[in-house]
Amino acid sequence: MSTEAGHFNSKIDAVEKTSETLTGRAGLALFVSSLKSCGVPDLLAEQFSDLRKSSKGIGLLEAFTQLLCFFMDGTNLALSHFDELAEDPGYAAAIETPLEEMLSSHQVKRLCGKFNVSLFARFRSLLRRLFAWRLRTEQPDFVLLNLDSMVMDNDDAENREGVEPTYKNVKGFQPLQVSWGPYLVDAVLRGGSTHGNHGNTVLNTLTGLADLIRDCLGEEVPIVVLMDAGFMDDAIFAALEEMDVGYVATGRLYDDIKESVACLPSGLWSDYTTKDVEWEVTSFGDRRDAWSCFRRLVFLRRTREESGQTYLPTMRPETVLYTNLGMGTEVDRMLRRAGCAQWLETCEVARLSHGRGADELTWRAEKDFGTEKLPFQRFYPNAAFYYLMLIALNAYEAFKRDVCEGIVPARIYPTTFRRRVIDVAGKVVRTGRRVILKVARAAWGRLNIPLLWRRAHAPPAVALA
Numbered sequence: 039m040s041t042e043a044g045h046f047n048s049k050i051d052a053v054e055k056t057s058e059t060l061t062g063r064a065g066l067a068l069f070v071s072s073l074k075s076c077g078v079p080d081l082l083a084e085q086f087s088d089l090r091k092s093s094k095g096i097g098l099l100e101a102f103t104q105l106l107c108f109f110m111d112g113t114n115l116a117l118s119h120f121d122e123l124a125e126d127p128g129y130a131a132a133i134e135t136p137l138e139e140m141l142s143s144h145q146v147k148r149l150c151g152k153f154n155v156s157l158f159a160r161f162r163s164l165l166r167r168l169f170a171w172r173l174r175t176e177q178p179d180f181v182l183l184n185l186d187s188m189v190m191d192n193d194d195a196e197n198r199e200g201v202e203p204t205y206k207n208v209k210g211f212q213p214l215q216v217s218w219g220p221y222l223v224d225a226v227l228r229g230g231s232t233h234g235n236h237g238n239t240v241l242n243t244l245t246g247l248a249d250l251i252r253d254c255l256g257e258e259v260p261i262v263v264l265m266d267a268g269f270m271d272d273a274i275f276a277a278l279e280e281m282d283v284g285y286v287a288t289g290r291l292y293d294d295i296k297e298s299v300a301c302l303p304s305g306l307w308s309d310y311t312t313k314d315v316e317w318e319v320t321s322f323g324d325r326r327d328a329w330s331c332f333r334r335l336v337f338l339r340r341t342r343e344e345s346g347q348t349y350l351p352t353m354r355p356e357t358v359l360y361t362n363l364g365m366g367t368e369v370d371r372m373l374r375r376a377g378c379a380q381w382l383e384t385c386e387v388a389r390l391s392h393g394r395g396a397d398e399l400t401w402r403a404e405k406d407f408g409t410e411k412l413p414f415q416r417f418y419p420n421a422a423f424y425y426l427m428l429i430a431l432n433a434y435e436a437f438k439r440d441v442c443e444g445i446v447p448a449r450i451y452p453t454t455f456r457r458r459v460i461d462v463a464g465k466v467v468r469t470g471r472r473v474i475l476k477v478a479r480a481a482w483g484r485l486n487i488p489l490l491w492r493r494a495h496a497p498p499a500v501a502l503a
Contacts, residue, residue, distance in 0.1 A: 061128030064464025064477050065456075065485075069110050070103065070133045071494040072437050078429065078500055079103040081167065085160045089152045096139055101149060102426075104141050107133045109430035112456055115409045117143040131466040132475070150419035158418075161425035162224055166250055168432045168500065169223035173254040175440075175498040179376045180260045181251050182390075184217045184397035185244070185269060187234040190410040199417040202230035210410065213424070214239060216247060217400040220435045220448075222428045223247065227421045234268040241277055248281050260284065260372035262363070262381070264394050270360065272329045282368040284381075286390045289335065289358035295324065296356075299337055310385045312392050316342035321384045324360075333360050336387050361387050407431050407452035441493040445485055459485065 073079055082102040090098050108120070123129050124140035173181070192201045192210040201209050212232055216224040224243055228236070244263060251261055262284035265274075270289050278285045302320060310317040317338050324335035336359040362369060364382035373381055380386045408427040412420035438455060439448055446458055462485070465476045477487060 059127050059131050059466040061126075061132045061464050061466065062462075063111055063129060063132050063460055064462040064475060064481075065460035066107055066111060066129075066132045067134070067464070067475050068441060068490050068494045069434075069437055069460070070107055071491075072441050072497050073103060073106060073433060074134075075495050076171075076433075076436070076440075076497045076500050078168070078433050079106060081164060081500055082426075082429070085164055086157065089149070096141060096145065100135065100139055101141060101145070104133065104135065105146070105426050106430045106433060109408060109427055110434055110456075111460065112407065112452065115413075117146055117413050119143075120146055128464075128466065131473070132464065147414075147419070150414065150422045151416075153418050153422040155418060158227075158421055158425070161422075161429075162226070164429060165222065165224055165425075165432070166246070168429065168436075169218065169221065169247075170250060170254050171498065171500045172218075172221055172432075172436060173251065175436075177255070178259075180262070180373070180378055181218060181255070183223070183244075183247065183261065183263045184394060184400070185214075185240065185263055185265045186394075186398075186401075187212050187214050187268070188401050188404075189230070190412070192230075192411055195411070198412075198415055198420075200227075200229040200420065202232075204230040211412065211420075211424075214243070215401070216243060217397060220400055220403065221432050222400070222404065225425070225428055227424050229417075234266075235271055235274070240269060240271075240274055244274070244283070245277065245281065248283050258372060258375065260369065260376050260378065262286065262369075262373075262390070264390065264397065266394070272326070275333065275360065275362070276330060279362055279367070282372070284361070284363050284369040284373070286359055286361045286363065286387055288391065289360045291356055291358050295335070295337070295358060298322065298324075299339075299356075308385055310338070310388055312389065315340060317388065319384055319388050321364075321387075334362065334365055335360055336384055336391075338388050357391075359387060359391050363387055403451060404428070404431055407434060436497070437494075440497040441490055445490065 079099055079102045083098040086098060108123070109115070113119070120141050120143040124137075124142050127137050130137045130140050189204045189206045189208065190211040190213070191208045192198060193208040195201045195209070200211055203209055204212050210230045211227060212230045212234075213225050213227045214234060215222055224247060226239055226243070234240075248261055251259060263278060265285065265287040267288040267290055270287055275285065275287070299320075302322075307318045307320050310319045317340050319336065319338045321334055321336045323332040325332040338357040338359070340355045363373070364370065364384070364387065370382055373379060381390060408431065412423055414420045414423065434452065434455075438446065438450070442459060446455060462477055462481045467474050467476060481487065
């Protein structure tokens with residue numbers, strides 16, 4: 039009887055509105071505290087201080103803070119969502135902003151409309167400063183970069199500047215991006231039809247990043263760049279070799295390479311297994327007609343699928359890699375000193391190349407965190423939106439590691455992270471000249487809110503970079 043009465047008493051009979059300040063995004067308070075403590079919005083405001091022509095309206099520091107929180111929230115990345123947030127006192131309180139200073143969609147459009155081509159070098163400079171910040175914070179023994187282009191599907195966009203046919207048979211943008219682990223450390227937004235190795239962009243990008251890494255970590259740190267066949271270029275390889283930077287690049291399978299492989303005795307092949315897929319692998323010197331020198335070619339052919347299916351000799355999928363690892367150069371010495379001598383072996387070179395599949399997860403996380411569909415008609419405002427999204431992504435990855443370590447896994451996707459950490463119910467109260475955010479006891483214990491709060495106010499500062 040008491041059970042039935044208790045069940046009856048828990049029934050909701052009506053709904054009413056409340057004037058209390060409530061939010062469903064209490065976790066944003068931790069993120070915005072970390073942002074302000076490490077100084078990312080300050081860097082943006084400083085870098086683009088010339089955009090503000092008048093003291094009227096919302097300041098750049100506040101505007102960039104709200105934009106970064108907008109991406110971190112990720113509930114709705116349409117510009118119209120700013121108008122909804124501007125009427126939500128709970129959201130405004132969570133990101134420590136007075137309701138009257140919340141951005142509207144029109145203000146965001148005006149801000150992004152002020153950007154032009156001369157300002158994009160500043161965004162790339164900011165990405166590199168964030169990269170330097172993470173290098174100095176994490177102090178890696180080696181740096182493994184992944185260079186690739188990424189198609190952003192905007193196939194349903196009409197008359198959008200820069201939206202062009204891509205190699206994936208959709209219309210969109212195709213930015214060139216460089217990642218280090220989960221971080222996007224440099225990027226160039228380009229039209230969809232632009233080839234990955236267009237102009238001198240790749241050379242200049244890699245040269246700048248190599249100099250930056252060695253400024254942060256010293257001249258002895260080994261750097262290895264992973265690339266696909268779109269960057270098989272003698273000029274790129276020669277420049278990396280001159281800088282003592284290692285590379286593993288997918289190559290093209292030419293007929294003369296097939297003929298050379300067919301003549302190799304069976305004793306020169308080694309067995310190699312990855313994810314239950316069996317390969318045979320070998321290496322030898324190769325020089326293309328236009329190349330300045332011979333380079334090490336690693337040849338792989340698949341012998342058995344994950345399902346157990348064995349390939350006939352004439353039907354084996356084959357892969358060509360080019361590398362300067364294991365050639366007795368300065369790069370080899372650096373790798374040995376860093377404890378990475380195994381990378382010089384033929385099978386490990388193949389493993390590095392296959393590891394690019396894991397690096398592709400960074401692209402997937404980027405799309406999960408943000409959006410492929412850029413909102414503006416003009417190219418420059420879209421580029422501003424894109425770069426702000428990348429900066430927010432890097433801030434999120436840093437927040438996840440600096441503040442949430444031990445609370446959530448580092449390799450968690452943004453959507454799952456938002457559900458666990460950001461989407462927490464909270465109540466904002468003002469008492470005794472203090473503003474207090476209250477959360478439920480269950481979330482308090484599950485997330486260890488006191489620990490997160492302390493960490494959020496003491497992250498490594500970007501100013502150190």
